[in-house]
Amino acid sequence: MLTHRQAGVLLHPTSLPGPEGLGTLGDEAFTFIEHLAAAGQSVWQLLPLGPTGYGDCPYSAFSAFAGNPDLISLNRLAEVGDLKRSDLPPHQAAEKRVNFDQCRRLRTPLLRRAAKNFFLATPPRRQAFDQFCQQHAAWLNDYAFYRAMRTDQQHKSWCDWPAALRDRHQAALHEHGTRLAAEIGIEKYLQFVFFEQWLALKAHANHRGVEIIGDLPIFVAYDSADVWANRSLFQLDAGGARRLLAGVPPDYYSTSGQLWGNPLYNWELMAADGYAWWKARLGWNLQQFDLLRIDHFRGFVACWAVPPHEETAINGHWQAGPGADFFSRISQDFPQLPLIAEDLGVITPEVENLRDHFSFPGMKILQFAFDSDARNPYLPHQHPRNALVFTGTHDNATSLAWWQALDGAGKQRVRDYLNSPCRQMPWPLIRAALASSARLAIIPMQDLLSLGNEARMNLPGVADGNWNWRMLPEQLASLTSDAGPRLHHLCELYDRLPGKI
Numbered sequence: 001m002l003t004h005r006q007a008g009v010l011l012h013p014t015s016l017p018g019p020e021g022l023g024t025l026g027d028e029a030f031t032f033i034e035h036l037a038a039a040g041q042s043v044w045q046l047l048p049l050g051p052t053g054y055g056d057c058p059y060s061a062f063s064a065f066a067g068n069p070d071l072i073s074l075n076r077l078a079e080v081g082d083l084k085r086s087d088l089p090p091h092q093a094a095e096k097r098v099n100f101d102q103c104r105r106l107r108t109p110l111l112r113r114a115a116k117n118f119f120l121a122t123p124p125r126r127q128a129f130d131q132f133c134q135q136h137a138a139w140l141n142d143y144a145f146y147r148a149m150r151t152d153q154q155h156k157s158w159c160d161w162p163a164a165l166r167d168r169h170q171a172a173l174h175e176h177g178t179r180l181a182a183e184i185g186i187e188k189y190l191q192f193v194f195f196e197q198w199l200a201l202k203a204h205a206n207h208r209g210v211e212i213i214g215d216l217p218i219f220v221a222y223d224s225a226d227v228w229a230n231r232s233l234f235q236l237d238a239g240g241a242r243r244l245l246a247g248v249p250p251d252y253y254s255t256s257g258q259l260w261g262n263p264l265y266n267w268e269l270m271a272a273d274g275y276a277w278w279k280a281r282l283g284w285n286l287q288q289f290d291l292l293r294i295d296h297f298r299g300f301v302a303c304w305a306v307p308p309h310e311e312t313a314i315n316g317h318w319q320a321g322p323g324a325d326f327f328s329r330i331s332q333d334f335p336q337l338p339l340i341a342e343d344l345g346v347i348t349p350e351v352e353n354l355r356d357h358f359s360f361p362g363m364k365i366l367q368f369a370f371d372s373d374a375r376n377p378y379l380p381h382q383h384p385r386n387a388l389v390f391t392g393t394h395d396n397a398t399s400l401a402w403w404q405a406l407d408g409a410g411k412q413r414v415r416d417y418l419n420s421p422c423r424q425m426p427w428p429l430i431r432a433a434l435a436s437s438a439r440l441a442i443i444p445m446q447d448l449l450s451l452g453n454e455a456r457m458n459l460p461g462v463a464d465g466n467w468n469w470r471m472l473p474e475q476l477a478s479l480t481s482d483a484g485p486r487l488h489h490l491c492e493l494y495d496r497l498p499g500k501i
Contacts, residue, residue: 020075033204202289219265302320389436399446
């Protein structure tokens with residue numbers, strides 16, 4: 001699938017500097033795209049954009065289809081007339097961490113005001129709103145009801161709602177849908193303006209020669225509109241409780257594994273209708289992104305299933321996934337699947353065969369490359385062309401912190417391989433990624449800024465305190481004065497500038 005050499009940057013939009021307490025889809029995102037293009041980058045990779053739930057984790061969203069209202073730019077709402085300029089809060093001082101709760105307390109009343117203004121007026125965008133609601137009714141109606149009802153139920157999960165609502169009795173849905181009609185309308189408005197802003201941003205990126213890589217978690221959150229509205233598609237008991245929990249066994253990241261808690265799919269029932277839910281999900285995501293990374297790709301071969309009473313993921317077992325049948329039937333609707341296989345963790349020949357059969361590029365992480373011998377598949381001389389190479393990912397320590405944590409022997413192995421004293425880490429590792437034979441090289445923004453673990457995005461297995469790193473304005477500016485020109489030079493040196501085919 002990857003046809004030529006490219007380079008890009010991994011950064012979640014919430015990490016952008018801007019005036020609203022967290023990065024949004026406003027001016028700061030457009031500015032970032034300009035910086036990427038100037039630095040010779042043709043790819044921007046994101047984390048999932050869904051509405052986050054517990055712990056603000058992008059991989060645990062209230063919907064597999066909806067967008068995150070946290071990312072809506074209030075300034076953009078003022079530009080289109082849904083807010084007045086006088087409504088906007090004062091410019092907030094830049095901080096290194098996003099306080100999501102504080103941001104929501106400030107932003108939510110303004111988003112609600114924007115929705116009410118929108119519905120009171122009769123602007124031309126109302127026709128676009130109506131078309132959006134009609135086009136996406138299959139997921140939007142359930143999602144908007146679910147969010148409105150969840151708020152009405154003091155933010156309880158759907159499994160703790162009154163039985164008639166939990167089990168979707170039509171009379172209860174009609175009664176409460178009528179009662180909460182205004183709140184449901186607000187939720188639909190938030191989705192409309194999210195995708196209005198996102199698709200405008202993507203169009204600008206593509207115009208500037210920057211492709212967007214989205215991120216699609218294989219599993220969905222238990223507390224989500226998807227599970228509430230489609231219980232038969234998941235392994236649940238008659239009362240809606242999870243029969244098994246998703247996770248991964250002990251690995252590089254955790255000696256006790258990771259117990260994610262997602263419900264597992266009822267693959268047999270999904271196969272019976274040709275994976276219709278998955279086709280709808282992929283189809284909508286492929287409208288939003290140019291390429292799509294499938295998180296935990298190995299779950300399509302087998303996933304780690306943990307009994308619900310377990311406190312860790314150690315005592316799980318492998319449960320078979322749909323394998324090639326899934327992608328064969330999906331490709332009937334999408335002949336060209338621009339998918340990237342996140343093939344990290346416990347990878348078997350079956351997983352590799354599935355990836356290679358459909359020519360999906362996999363991932364190579366340089367931080368994993370130096371703990372064995374010359375046959376380590378993460379070393380640059382072992383990389384296939386149809387692959388993405390990263391210095392590290394959002395789940396890793398920053399490359400500077402990784403380097404600092406190595407013992408003397410480990411550091412010497414890295415120096416020997418890179419033929420460098422490595423005094424300016426992580427730039428020798430960045431150079432190695434860009435020199436790799438893998439056609440797409442992605443560098444986390446934290447590594448371009450040479451930041452330590454104070455800028456780490458996620459620590460797997462730890463529920464709190466993640467996902468909140470944020471750039472300062474002067475750090476973004478360094479893309480024009482320091483890191484950007486340096487990156488451009490290396491991309492030119494290693495044939496990764498746009499237009500090089």
